[in-house]
Amino acid sequence: MLEASNNSELPPIPTKRYFTIGEVSELCDVKPHVLRYWEQEFPALKPVKRRGNRRYYQRQDVILIRQIRSLLYEQGYTIGGARLKLESAESKADSTQSQQIVRQLRAELEALLQELKHLDG
Numbered sequence: 001m002l003e004a005s006n007n008s009e010l011p012p013i014p015t016k017r018y019f020t021i022g023e024v025s026e027l028c029d030v031k032p033h034v035l036r037y038w039e040q041e042f043p044a045l046k047p048v049k050r051r052g053n054r055r056y057y058q059r060q061d062v063i064l065i066r067q068i069r070s071l072l073y074e075q076g077y078t079i080g081g082a083r084l085k086l087e088s089a090e091s092k093a094d095s096t097q098s099q100q101i102v103r104q105l106r107a108e109l110e111a112l113l114q115e116l117k118h119l120d121g
Contacts, residue, residue: 018056028065042080
């Protein structure tokens, strides 16, 4: 969803576990008050809150914010349209992940069945 051309304008995401709202603001070129607003509008965006209600974002949050930024600022989506786009992308990803899990389980069960046949024979 986030195109490489859009991503090249933003700085690379450092390999850290948590980011403050100020760091995310710089990494995503979005003001902190906008990030707080997006938390209300996009249910998938839930940074960890610690002492004094301080927000700590994880890498996947930063990636999601960049996707939201791209949808709103570069692709021209409304907040509602961006929310729907992200939800449909999530459900497709969930579906694909479920299919992969089913295929893996089936392969494991078939291998187990072959072992059992081998032991019987």
